[in-house]
């Protein structure tokens with residue numbers, strides 16, 4: 001009999017990620033179990049309506065990485081960011097401070113709510129939003145600051161929250177690239193009042209598509225349910241939906257199952273990435289160029305290992321460094337090369353498992 005690994009194109013054993021090889025059986029098993037317990041009312045483990053079954057299990061496992069937070073699984077990292085902004089009161093005539101160097105999801109979410117993104121500079125040592133420039137950009141319209149942990153490198157979230165709290169401005173952590181990263185031993189996602197995670201393709205927890213919101217208090221937890229989940233799940237938490245104006249942004253239960261299987265190997269993979277990063281950093285230190293995000297307070301998840309070229313001597317075929325855009329391209333190329341080394345290690349670590 002052929003194994004699902006050989007027949008299922010979405011979880012094929014080939015391609016870039018050998019984790020799939022041993023995980024496929026686990027995924028098939030969990031999916032079968034979920035399907036076997038399907039019930040006619042469609043409220044069983046294959047349904048996302050109540051948030052029970054695989055969804056609840058996935059949320060509980062993710063919550064172990066964000067201590068002290070309530071976690072709600074949603075359809076994507078972008079949805080998670082938009083929900084955070086919405087429940088923080090972002091809308092027309094408000095401003096949100098975002099990093100000038102970032103993946104554009106936060107900016108798109110801000111604009112979709114009719115609010116104004118305002119850009120703050122990034123710190124050259126970490127590529128993450130600079131607390132001093134954040135404060136320089138605050139106006140009476142500022143509702144939220146989004147601190148993205150770019151490349152898995154923790155932003156100065158503790159400092160930013162301490163500066164913002166007296167002003168009544170909310171800190172949202174964008175942890176899409178940083179699952180498992182820590183700042184001063186505190187896991188990312190557990191520092192701001194609100195945090196968004198992505199479980200999309202290529203992320204540390206790759207569920208195909210998916211996301212999660214992590215919140216600090218019970219009122220925000222209920223607000224997230226109201227904004228994103230089915231009325232049945234809301235009722236289970238004592239919410240009596242009156243306006244029904246929440247938008248359907250639930251995680252697919254099959255994605256929760258994929259995510260659960262990813263979570264089983266995540267500690268090994270983070271450990272492997274960190275070991276490899278130490279080797280690469282040691283190897284790169286004696287070259288011209290500058291490493292980013294390397295300091296004693298930060299334990300990045302190394303979604304990427306960025307390197308800033310110090311001069312134009314490093315040859316990258318087809319790139320002329322007289323052009324500043326080309327310099328950026330070269331930095332990207334180098335960081336991609338390092339990332340594929342990390343991936344190879346990730347695969348090697350997982351293959352050693354029984």
Ligand SMILES: Cc1ncc(COP(=O)(O)O)c(C=O)c1O
Pocket residue numbers: 076077078079103105106148174176177198199200210211
């Ligand atoms: C920093 C950051 N934020 C948000 C997102 C959006 O996540 P998703 O693709 O799940 O919507 C991404 C995706 O790459 C990201 O890198």
